[in-house]
Amino acid sequence: MEYRIGLIGCGTVGQGLLEILLKKREQLKEKFNFEAKVVSICDKLKGSLLLPEGIDLEKLLHLLEGGKKISEYLEGESNEAEHFDALEIIEKSNADIFAELTYTDIKTAEPATSHIKKALKTGKHVVTSNKGPAALYYMELKKLAQENNLFFRIEGTVLSGTPVFNLFEHGLAGNTIKEIKGILNGTTNFILSKMEEDNMDYENALKLAQELGYAEADPTADVEGFDALAKIVILSNVFLEGDIQPSDAEREGITSLSKEEILAAKEDGFRYKLIASTKKENGRIVASVSPQRLPLSDPLAGIMGANNALTFDLDLLGKVTIQGPGAGKIETGYSILTDMLAIHRKLVK
Amino acid sequence: MEYRIGLIGCGTVGQGLLEILLKKREQLKEKFNFEAKVVSICDKLKGSLLLPEGIDLEKLLHLLEGGKKISEYLEGESNEAEHFDALEIIEKSNADIFAELTYTDIKTAEPATSHIKKALKTGKHVVTSNKGPAALYYMELKKLAQENNLFFRIEGTVLSGTPVFNLFEHGLAGNTIKEIKGILNGTTNFILSKMEEDNMDYENALKLAQELGYAEADPTADVEGFDALAKIVILSNVFLEGDIQPSDAEREGITSLSKEEILAAKEDGFRYKLIASTKKENGRIVASVSPQRLPLSDPLAGIMGANNALTFDLDLLGKVTIQGPGAGKIETGYSILTDMLAIHRKLVK
Numbered sequence: 001m002e003y004r005i006g007l008i009g010c011g012t013v014g015q016g017l018l019e020i021l022l023k024k025r026e027q028l029k030e031k032f033n034f035e036a037k038v039v040s041i042c043d044k045l046k047g048s049l050l051l052p053e054g055i056d057l058e059k060l061l062h063l064l065e066g067g068k069k070i071s072e073y074l075e076g077e078s079n080e081a082e083h084f085d086a087l088e089i090i091e092k093s094n095a096d097i098f099a100e101l102t103y104t105d106i107k108t109a110e111p112a113t114s115h116i117k118k119a120l121k122t123g124k125h126v127v128t129s130n131k132g133p134a135a136l137y138y139m140e141l142k143k144l145a146q147e148n149n150l151f152f153r154i155e156g157t158v159l160s161g162t163p164v165f166n167l168f169e170h171g172l173a174g175n176t177i178k179e180i181k182g183i184l185n186g187t188t189n190f191i192l193s194k195m196e197e198d199n200m201d202y203e204n205a206l207k208l209a210q211e212l213g214y215a216e217a218d219p220t221a222d223v224e225g226f227d228a229l230a231k232i233v234i235l236s237n238v239f240l241e242g243d244i245q246p247s248d249a250e251r252e253g254i255t256s257l258s259k260e261e262i263l264a265a266k267e268d269g270f271r272y273k274l275i276a277s278t279k280k281e282n283g284r285i286v287a288s289v290s291p292q293r294l295p296l297s298d299p300l301a302g303i304m305g306a307n308n309a310l311t312f313d314l315d316l317l318g319k320v321t322i323q324g325p326g327a328g329k330i331e332t333g334y335s336i337l338t339d340m341l342a343i344h345r346k347l348v349k
Numbered sequence: 350m351e352y353r354i355g356l357i358g359c360g361t362v363g364q365g366l367l368e369i370l371l372k373k374r375e376q377l378k379e380k381f382n383f384e385a386k387v388v389s390i391c392d393k394l395k396g397s398l399l400l401p402e403g404i405d406l407e408k409l410l411h412l413l414e415g416g417k418k419i420s421e422y423l424e425g426e427s428n429e430a431e432h433f434d435a436l437e438i439i440e441k442s443n444a445d446i447f448a449e450l451t452y453t454d455i456k457t458a459e460p461a462t463s464h465i466k467k468a469l470k471t472g473k474h475v476v477t478s479n480k481g482p483a484a485l486y487y488m489e490l491k492k493l494a495q496e497n498n499l500f501f502r503i504e505g506t507v508l509s510g511t512p513v514f515n516l517f518e519h520g521l522a523g524n525t526i527k528e529i530k531g532i533l534n535g536t537t538n539f540i541l542s543k544m545e546e547d548n549m550d551y552e553n554a555l556k557l558a559q560e561l562g563y564a565e566a567d568p569t570a571d572v573e574g575f576d577a578l579a580k581i582v583i584l585s586n587v588f589l590e591g592d593i594q595p596s597d598a599e600r601e602g603i604t605s606l607s608k609e610e611i612l613a614a615k616e617d618g619f620r621y622k623l624i625a626s627t628k629k630e631n632g633r634i635v636a637s638v639s640p641q642r643l644p645l646s647d648p649l650a651g652i653m654g655a656n657n658a659l660t661f662d663l664d665l666l667g668k669v670t671i672q673g674p675g676a677g678k679i680e681t682g683y684s685i686l687t688d689m690l691a692i693h694r695k696l697v698k
Binding site: 020024031169172174302325345 | 377380381519520521522524645648665667671683687690
């Protein structure tokens with residue numbers, strides 16, 4: 001079965017997805033009878049394309065790698081897509097599935113939420129790694145998708161392509177979740193690992209994380225726990241059927257944690273981790289992000305460096321922990337593919 | 350949708366499954382539209398029942414918990430099932446799905462393989478946690494199932510109910526596996542953990558494992574690596590499309606490993622684990638079980654006690670590790686339910 005794909009936003013994740021679709025084309029067709037034809041791309045900085053008959057991914061990736069504009073793909077031919085904004089592109093595109101891959105704005109969830117609504121209202125499935133809409137409007141968007149007989153999937157919003165939502169849906173179904181606990185931010189886990197393992201102080205560990213590309217120039221979203229907060233809100237609303245907002249959860253970052261506290265914990269056989277957790281107490285979601293002193297026997301204590309991990313505490317299986325990458329071009333690009341394959345599986349038996 | 354279920358073997362795992370089906374009845378119906386009616390049970394020691402209209406699980410579990418025979422369920426009424434052997438029960442049963450839960454015989458894979466073949470030839474799906482048939486005849490049984498438009502699923506053969514096959518099928522699809530490495534035997538991991546953490550020698554750690562019910566009176570299958578071997582053969586044949594037998598893989602247990610070696614490794618920042626691994630080299634499967642000295646940064650180094658874990662090394666995602674229980678009544682009982690739900694999902698869209 002062939003799906004027409006539209007991309008909104010074509011930065012790192014979008015390019016990762018395109019690379020995977022190109023590299024895996026034969027394998028996906030042969031193993032899953034899944035074919036993807038990219039028919040529209042729209043990026044605020046790089047320009048837009050609407051080609052209902054499909055875009056040559058090799059040619060497009062060559063342009064993008066060379067830092068060229070997307071519209072150069074047409075080699076001087078007139079490009080009608082240039083005259084449209086993102087919402088018009090979504091409406092006019094013949095895509096079956098849209099991948100929403102613009103930047104995360106955790107305060108407003110825009111413009112991503114408007115993109116997603118437009119896609120769902122014009123008959124397109126939506127797959128996203130954008131945390132904004134998932135954290136602020138999950139229930140509303142899920143409902144909108146269902147009303148239109150469409151899918152809205154968000155695997156990439158937590159632990160990038162490492163399966164969390166697909167893991168529970170297929171591998172853990174039937175369990176009741178008692179608690180979810182995770183290391184959901186790679187930047188802070190890298191910094192804490194360096195402070196403990198290499199005896200670095202916070203400032204130097206942060207500087208190293210910035211040099212290695214793990215931390216932004218303004219690291220606030222990571223180190224103050226806002227990124228992990230958005231993710232634990234998503235997990236609460238998806239898995240515990242909550243309807244909470246980021247302001248409903250406690251948040252404490254790692255900036256107030258000293259090297260001395262970390263080393264003292266190590267002496268005692270403990271390890272500090274920035275833990276995001278959520279559970280239901282008397283029907284109410286209790287979610288938080290805070291540095292916690294874990295015994296080394298905790299499955300999350302051994303997660304070092306920029307890795308991410310999540311523990312489901314379940315009534316039937318007890319603790320099941322998945323560990324894997326939490327970011328990356330190909331890793332997050334894969335999260336989009338895995339959700340497209342999930343949609344494919346649901347549409348075709 | 351209602352499924353008629355048959356059990357072959359009603360020991361710990363079977364009773365675990367029955368408890369789950371009873372406890373989760375409403376939830377499974379409401380969330381997944383999945384209903385299970387147990388219509389036949391056959392156990393070499395406890396007797397048999399054939400009740401096409403369904404067995405009252407509460408009544409049956411009450412008998413089993415009291416150490417009673419299964420046939421006492423009929424309270425003196427004549428029990429035609431008593432006159433049949435397992436193969437006849439399978440043939441006569443009106444079950445849609447059979448759960449094969451007899452003991453693992455890793456040398457012959459019998460009588461389980463005959464049970465499974467009979468079920469598949471008489472139109473019943475098969476779900477099993479029995480390692481014998483999966484290790485010795487996976488390809489043959491899978492093919493037999495496909496020829497009959499049926500499913501043969503084996504989630505419980507590796508890591509009990511912790512998802513491995515369902516994880517890859519849905520959460521990691523599209524990745525190419527470079528290598529699989531795992532801690533697949535809880536008994537040996539418990540013993541090695543005790544030797545390192547509590548400074549116990551092998552004999553005392555084994556004795557403790559036996560006292561706690563983690564190890565058998567004859568611990569050979571675990572400590573010499575035969576159990577892990579069967580599991581890595583299954584993983585090789587399912588995930589790497591191999592067709593290997595246990596004799597095709599190297600095997601070394603933990604009995605030759607001394608406390609001194611373990612403590613010396615610890616001094617150097619390493620940890621001994623019994624590692625089962627498999628990969629393809631030049632089109633050929635290379636699989637082995639052996640004690641390995643892992644750096645503490647390895648995702649498997651932090652798995653302590655009777656826990657199990659498995660790392661997929663993937664072309665797109667890199668290393669993804671799942672950790673969870675590797676044994677247990679409810680945990681393995683759940684592995685049967687999860688595969689029944691997988692069949693349900695495939696049959697009903």
